[in-house]
Every structure is written in structure tokens, then in C-alpha cells.
Amino acid sequence: MPLLEAKNITHRFEGLCAVADFNFSLAPNELVGIIGPNGAGKTTLFNLITGVYRATEGTIQFAGEELVGQTPHSINRLGIARTFQNIRLFKELTVLDNVRIAYYGKIIYNPAEALLHIGRFRAEEKRIANMAMDLLAIFKLDDMADIAAGSLPYGLQRKLEIARALATGPKLLLLDEPAAGMNQSEIETLMKFIHWIKKTFQLTIILIEHQMRLVMGICERLVVLDFGATIAEGLPSEIQNNPKVMEAYLGEEVVS
């Protein structure tokens, strides 16, 4: 049974068709890359899966649950987490608080207990603080736990964003251009890192990326989008030589 299955997804913004009749199926533990030129609808697709937008038509099933029409936080609690193209950390808050916030769904106490700091409050806060610190230690961010997330260097901000996403305990992780702004050696490190989190946290991963080196290096399967529709799908080696893909990226004349 596929972990994620999107059927006939269409999304329009005031007449502009951002995603057109998109079909997609994802098996557990896969690492799939979505590529395509700017404006092809890749990020829109992530927004549809995570509930930021509601698909105009079609259905998205995740582990048997329908996602279309659910709120972002309930979709997250089903086990889908993501990062963003332009890092969206809680910049004024500490590294530790960024991760603690992501445990919101896992902390069990009610507003009355929170207002009076009674009942389950103390034990739960202690438990979550320990979990958050352990997670930060895994990513070697624990030494920076008490500084503001916005003052971390760029690479560590990317890392923290992934750590924050993992704090919500996802089965499926969506990475939106994780290599943006990285140089070649940083990309090498990132490739190893993605492999490592996939194994350690038993994740299924979809990633959007422009860096062909990264995509070709780690993705098991690629989906190529152009104008909101799938124009090619297959193994990285197949995609590399697909004339349709070259056309989409380079333009018709160059190819012919």
C-alpha cells in the first residue's frame, strides 16, 4: 500500500492553473525528488499536501486518511512535516524553544493546568525539555540551545529547521530546496546528512531541488513538473536523457 497517493490533483489561483491533474504515488521509505523549472508548481504541491492550500480538485490519501480539507496542524499530527524554501524559523526565539514549540501536539496538559502550573504541567514540561535537548544533541545543536535561532549561521539554520520538523515525529518529510545557497562541499555533506536522517528516523522523503548534483546523487526516483503537470517520471539516469525534460529546462530551440 502506498504511503501517500495523490489522485487528479488540480489547483487554480484565480484562473492560473498552478497544478494540473497531478497523479503521484509514494511507497514507504522512498526518497523521491521533484524537479522542474521555476514556477512549475513544486512548492504549491507541498502546500497542497501539508494543507496550507486546499486543492481545487482531487484527493490526497496519506496512510489511508484523506488530507484534502484538513487543517495544517492536523495533517502534521498524522505524520507529515516539512521545511521551507526560504527558512522559516521562529527567529527571535531560542534554538531550544524552536524545537519545544514543535512538540506542541505531544505535550499533554490542558489550559487550566497551564494557567496555574499545576497537575501534569511540571512532569510534561520536564519530559519535553529533555526530549528537545536530546534531539538537539543528535544534531549537535545543543551547545547553542539558548541563543536566538535567527543568529545562527545559515547552514545551522537549515539544520535546525530539519530538527524542528523531526520533533513533530513525522513519517513523511518534505524538504523544499534544502541545498539552496550551499556550495559543492556543503552539498556533499547535506547528501550524507539526508541519507543519515532517513535511516535514523525511518523516514520517507520528498525533496524539491534545483541542484542536479544532489538530486541525481540521492533520489531513488524523480518526478519532473512543468506548468503544473508531470512531464516525466523515472530513475535519475532515465530523466537525465529525457528530451522532454531538456526541453522544459533549456527551451525548444536548443534541443532541436
Place this chain on the structure above:
Amino acid sequence: MSKLSATYSTLLNRWQTLTAYRYFLPVFIVAGLLFSIAATRLEILDQYVQLILIYVGINIILTVSLNLINGYMGEFSVGHAGFMAIGAYIASILTVNVFPQASVDFLFPAAVLAGGIGAALIGFLVAIPSFKTRGDYLAIVTLAFGMIVKSGLENIDAVGGPRGFMGMDKLTTLPWVFFWTVLSVWVIRNLVYSKFGRGILSIREDEIAASLMSINTRQVKIIAFVVSSFFAGIAGGLFAHALQFINPRMFDILKSTDILIMVYLGGIASIAGSIIGAVIYTILLEVLRPLGIWRMVLMPLMLVLLMIYRPRGIMGLREAKMFVPLRDLLLVKILRQKKKEADNASA
């Protein structure tokens, strides 16, 4: 000049050492309560000073509670006086018309509490438009809410309409104000340092990212608005029974603006800032009273200067250590220590 700043920093150091002391807060609370009771019973302070202190307390409650919305959550509510009005009218009607006059002293806290609950219910309703509206647009919604409350009250003849409502006994005493002020500061601090408080902060930082990190933003907004308006209602009840007369015009946009000034003067997202802002503003207004109309020139001028030199207010986004729960203050230290011990044990 350097001598002055040296004195200032020694004083600040002493203050910090003092407040870091574990028993400071309990001692402060008990002492404050005893002093306020003594001041009222034994007439240590004259009536005028007592009244100013009462206003300081009420303004602290208003500022801390509005800071929850405008500072911690990063929204811009301009309807706080509306919630205050609801609390003031409910509490006044209860003490004047409903409760038996013989036991009204005894039932006063219940009246204030009822005013808070009434305001909280309306706060729940105001939270609903905040689900989809943000920033300037939510400000307009709260502005409209304030107008509705004011014109609503002006058109209810049973509570005096535009003439106002009177007949309240002077039930707001210094000890009661002290009690409600400490309670509101404590409860709001507790909320801020809980998962809901972190949810409120994350909405300020990035609402979309927050909702994708499992935060139920609607639930969090409801909690913030309900708690904030509850304490505004409490402040309203205390205000009505300090002044012994209320009318709808007292709770118009100017009153909301006063509270906003105290929030931004003291600093957003800070409990210490809210208290400092409320104390400075209330006392300065009184001290400058002899200046007459010039007061209203001087105060805004000071605000403009403050915003130029300290755009985030006196304590903007910073918190005095005494208001941070010990657990949070030492959290990172404790956790690191633990890790070090674990590492040593394994090595």
C-alpha cells in the same frame, strides 16, 4: 554623569541579586498584602496616594493582559477598553442591583470575577475573526468591537445610557487591587511559560510555520483572547468601584490608546516591561498634573523620543529574571549538566 551611571548599575546589580533570591517573591507578596491592608486600615497613606496606587494596579492588569495580544502574539488589538467596559458594567450591576446591600462587601470579589467572565465570553467571540484576519485588518475588527460596546451601552437605558451608571460603593480597596494585580501577573506569566504561551509566540514569529509544526493556531488564539479579555474585565470591575461612577465614554478609543501607550512604553512581550510601563505612565500623568494642558504635549513628546531611541520600549522582548520561572531560567544549564554527567558516566 559617569558617577550617575555607576550608581545606576550598582543599584541594578543589587536589585537583580535581591530578586534572584528564592524567597523574594513570596516575601514581596506577603509584605505587599500586609502593607496594603495596613495602609487602608491605619490610614498610613492619604486617600489621594491610595487612589493613585489603585490606578497603578488597575493599569498593570490592563497592560499585562493587552501585552498578551499585542506583544506576545504580535497582533494589534485596539479594543481593550471594550472588554474593560463589559467587566465594569457587569460588576457594577451586580453590586448595585443584584447583590443584597448588607453583604455587598463580602460579595465584591464575586462581582469582579463575574465581570471578568463576562468579558472573557465576549473575548471568545472576538477571537473568531482573528482566525482569518491578521494585522491591520484585525485591528479594524477590534476597533469596531470597541465602538459596538460603547454605542451598545449608550443605548441601553437600564444602565443609564449615555448618562452613565452610578451608586456603587467604594469597594475597590488597595488590598483587593494588590491581590488581583498579583493574580493577573502570575497567571499570565504562567500562560506565557507553557506550551500555549510558546504557541502564542510562534504565531507572532510565523503563523504558517507554526500551524505546520502541529500548533492548533485557533485554539491558541482563543486562549490568548479569552485570558486577555478576562483580566481586562477584572480591571474594569475594579475601576468602576474605585471611581464609583462609569459612563460609556470612559471606555472609548482614547482609553484603549492609553493602554496601548503603556504596553509600547514598557516594551512588548515582557511582563516586567508591562509593569514598568503602567507604573511610569500612571505616575507621570499625576506628577505632571500641575502643568495642565501642557501635560498632553509633554507626554506624547516623551513617547516620540522613546520610540526613536528605544523603538521596542523600555524592556521590549526582554524579561526580568524574577518573572521567568526558575525551571525555564536554568533549563539549558541543567540539561547541559545532565548531559555532561551522562558523558562522564559512559566514559
